[in-house]
Amino acid sequence: METLNFLAQGFDVALRPINLLVALFGAFVGTVVGLLPGLGPINGVAILLPLAFALGLPPETALILLAAVYLGCEYGGRISAILLNVPGDAAAIMTTLDGYPMARQGKAGIALSLSAMSSFIGSTIATIGVVLFAPILANWAVAFGPAEYFVLMVFAIACLGGMVGDKPVKTLLSALIGLGLATVGVDATTGVYRFTFDSVGLSDGIQFVIVVIGLFSVSEVLLMLEHTATGQQAVKASGRMLFNFKEFSFTWWSSVRSSLSGFVIGVLPGAGATIASAISYMSEKRMAGSSGRFGEGDLRGVAAPEAANNASACGSLIPMLTLGVPGSGTTAVMIGALTLYNITPGPLLFEQQPDVVWGLIASLFIGNVILLVMNIPLVGLFARMLSVPTWILVPAITIVSVVGVYAVHSTTFDLVLMAALGVFGYLLRKMDFPLSSLILGFVLGELMESNLRRALSITDGDLGILWSSPITIALWVLTAIMLALPGIRWMRARRAKAKLVHA
Amino acid sequence: MYVRIFAAVWLLVCALLAVVAWGFQAPFSYDPVGPRAYPLLLLFLMATAAIWLIYKPGDADNLPISWPLARKVALCVFALFAYALLFEPLGFIVSTSLVGFGLGLLFLGRPLASLVSGVLMGLLLYGLFDYLLDVPLPLGLLAFLEN
Numbered sequence: 054m055e056t057l058n059f060l061a062q063g064f065d066v067a068l069r070p071i072n073l074l075v076a077l078f079g080a081f082v083g084t085v086v087g088l089l090p091g092l093g094p095i096n097g098v099a100i101l102l103p104l105a106f107a108l109g110l111p112p113e114t115a116l117i118l119l120a121a122v123y124l125g126c127e128y129g130g131r132i133s134a135i136l137l138n139v140p141g142d143a144a145a146i147m148t149t150l151d152g153y154p155m156a157r158q159g160k161a162g163i164a165l166s167l168s169a170m171s172s173f174i175g176s177t178i179a180t181i182g183v184v185l186f187a188p189i190l191a192n193w194a195v196a197f198g199p200a201e202y203f204v205l206m207v208f209a210i211a212c213l214g215g216m217v218g219d220k221p222v223k224t225l226l227s228a229l230i231g232l233g234l235a236t237v238g239v240d241a242t243t244g245v246y247r248f249t250f251d252s253v254g255l256s257d258g259i260q261f262v263i264v265v266i267g268l269f270s271v272s273e274v275l276l277m278l279e280h281t282a283t284g285q286q287a288v289k290a291s292g293r294m295l296f297n298f299k300e301f302s303f304t305w306w307s308s309v310r311s312s313l314s315g316f317v318i319g320v321l322p323g324a325g326a327t328i329a330s331a332i333s334y335m336s337e338k339r340m341a342g343s344s345g346r347f348g349e350g351d352l353r354g355v356a357a358p359e360a361a362n363n364a365s366a367c368g369s370l371i372p373m374l375t376l377g378v379p380g381s382g383t384t385a386v387m388i389g390a391l392t393l394y395n396i397t398p399g400p401l402l403f404e405q406q407p408d409v410v411w412g413l414i415a416s417l418f419i420g421n422v423i424l425l426v427m428n429i430p431l432v433g434l435f436a437r438m439l440s441v442p443t444w445i446l447v448p449a450i451t452i453v454s455v456v457g458v459y460a461v462h463s464t465t466f467d468l469v470l471m472a473a474l475g476v477f478g479y480l481l482r483k484m485d486f487p488l489s490s491l492i493l494g495f496v497l498g499e500l501m502e503s504n505l506r507r508a509l510s511i512t513d514g515d516l517g518i519l520w521s522s523p524i525t526i527a528l529w530v531l532t533a534i535m536l537a538l539p540g541i542r543w544m545r546a547r548r549a550k551a552k553l554v555h556a
Numbered sequence: 557m558y559v560r561i562f563a564a565v566w567l568l569v570c571a572l573l574a575v576v577a578w579g580f581q582a583p584f585s586y587d588p589v590g591p592r593a594y595p596l597l598l599l600f601l602m603a604t605a606a607i608w609l610i611y612k613p614g615d616a617d618n619l620p621i622s623w624p625l626a627r628k629v630a631l632c633v634f635a636l637f638a639y640a641l642l643f644e645p646l647g648f649i650v651s652t653s654l655v656g657f658g659l660g661l662l663f664l665g666r667p668l669a670s671l672v673s674g675v676l677m678g679l680l681l682y683g684l685f686d687y688l689l690d691v692p693l694p695l696g697l698l699a700f701l702e703n
Contacts, residue, residue: 104689107689107690107691108689108690108691220614222605222608222609222612223609223614225601225605226566226602226605226606226609229598229601229602229605230602233595233598233599233602236594236595236598240580240582240591242587242591243582243587243590243591244582245580245581245582245591247577247580247591247595248576248577248595271636274632274636274659275629275633278625278629278632278663279625442663442665443663443664444660444661444663444664444665444669444670444673445660445665445673447659447663448655448656448660448663448674449677451636451639451655451659452652452655452656452677452681453681455639455640455643456648456681456685456691456693459643459691460691463692465640465641465643465644468639468643469637469641471640472633472636472637472639472640475636476633479629480562483558484558484559484562485559485614502594505589505594506587506589506594509588509589510587510588510589513588514588514589
């Protein structure tokens with residue numbers, strides 16, 4: 054009952070004209086960013102964040118903007134997946150498998166409208182999940198002390214290594230680089246300058262906005278150089294533009310199942326929308342058995358991954374809001390956004406900033422309706438955005454990124470640092486280091502160190518406090534399992550290979 | 557090979573930073589850990605991961621370098637740094653027109669079209685940010701227009 058009251062309060066915030074306007078704008082920009090191949094939710098959020106801050110938007114409005122962009126990207130990714138066979142963002146890879154064949158068969162309109170509907174189902178189910186579970190988790194997490202927090206963050210980082218799978222060491226190294234970048238600047242407890250090399254620009258640390266824009270937007274510009282010459286033609290969406298009731302009921306249970314699994318995967322720290330859509334596609338394919346035509350344009354093959362990636366995007370807001378530990382790269386950026394406003398995400402957020410939390414949750418419901426309404430009739434307009442040439446698009450991205458960085462401090466130093474981080478990010482991406490774990494590390498870095506030091510100052514340096522409570526012990530066990538996962542998978546693969554050789 | 561080289565360079569960086577970090581000492585502090593232990597721990601873990609990657613760089617390590625692409629990347633990096641450095645001295649409108657033109661060419665736009673789009677973006681985005689969105693941008697060379 055109490056939850057309903059808070060939710061009503063949230064709708065009160067989210068329905069303010071400015072917030073509605075911002076949600077509408079964010080949903081539109083998000084869809085566009087999502088459908089442009091190469092630009093994903095992190096880029097969208099990264100580019101808009103400094104502008105939101107420079108505009109002086111209140112924190113709840115800024116967060117609503119970012120969440121609308123995030124959700125919009127998950128909607129937009131499917132458009133280029135279906136029409137171009139190129140996923141607009143990483144989470145839409147699975148949508149290409151059946152979406153593009155459908156488009157080739159002249160059913161692009163059906164694929165687009167049906168996937169918009171399943172995206173809507175996915176986000177709505179997951180948002181209800183957020184309403185039900187987030188307050189419970191927040192209540193429980195209030196009991197966390199600094200030691201518990203420290204171990205929780207270790208667990209979150211271990212999750213990345215365990216979940217991303219095929220390159221655990223690279224994932225961990227990028228998370229460590231992120232943690233390391235966060236130590237630059239003046240140490241909050243003792244006032245000692247660390248890794249500043251006597252530079253004034255570095256003395257209060259590397260600004261979050263510079264790291265995000267440098268690593269993601271600038272490196273993206275460099276990566277796009279590889280695709281300058283693509284003259285790919287989008288399939289014209291023709292024929293019936295809306296799915297019928299039979300098609301809807303055929304995919305209904307796939308969407309619901311995928312929404313639930315996507316939500317759970319989204320809640321886990323580290324595992325994001327990409328993994329959620331892959332898992333749900335695979336399991337739907339297995340469940341359909343020989344009756345399915347997966348890979349040749351099965352309706353469920355479009356509905357399942359879209360429901361899952363939207364559900365996981367919403368689900369990843371739970372660890373962010375309740376624990377202050379992001380569940381994905383994009384929520385890591387949103388946490389960074391909150392800290393710009395001097396709001397520390399964590400269990401107390403629900404008590405101290407109910408407007409922010411519940412306004413955000415309510416705005417998810419509203420944003421979803423906006424996106425559904427926007428995406429079905431306007432899909433033709435969005436599809437036309439795919440033909441914006443890169444020689445206009447790339448300079449525009451570059452300029453907006455630079456303005457975003459300049460808006461923070463107005464110094465040349467920041468711009469040069471941004472370019473340097475962009476080159477660094479480009480090299481890392483070329484070598485297959487996941488940047489989302491770097492940004493996660495950077496966001497968690499300061500919290501992690503301060504919690505560790507606070508915990509140890511309670512016991513005057515005795516490390517025992519880090520494994521003295523049941524919660525910390527359980528988290529250490531989970532961490533060990535996560536770190537062992539890649540090893541177990543590797544052993545299994547080796548054994549399977551050995552068997553193959555013997556047989 | 558590249559992952560190995562990167563890991564080796566990173567190992568070296570870790571060693572150098574560790575030397576720097578060794579000097580972090582608070583004159584007086586009530587905090588038993590101090591400013592030095594945590595960065596050193598991170599550097600140690602990073603060095604371990606780097607050694608692992610030198611030993612086992614993974615599959616992505618054998619990709620061939622495409623030299624024409626590398627030249628383009630170098631040009632693009634140059635354009636980005638030039639933009640960053642000239643942003644304040646030349647001002648937003650001039651530097652943006654230049655970078656819009658340069659990047660447009662690099663991304664295979666026709667010269668005239670890139671020039672027009674660069675100049676237009678410089679002017680329009682200045683109007684958008686400075687007047688509508690209230691983000692202050694430098695005028696640089698064009699500062700005389702303000703008076």
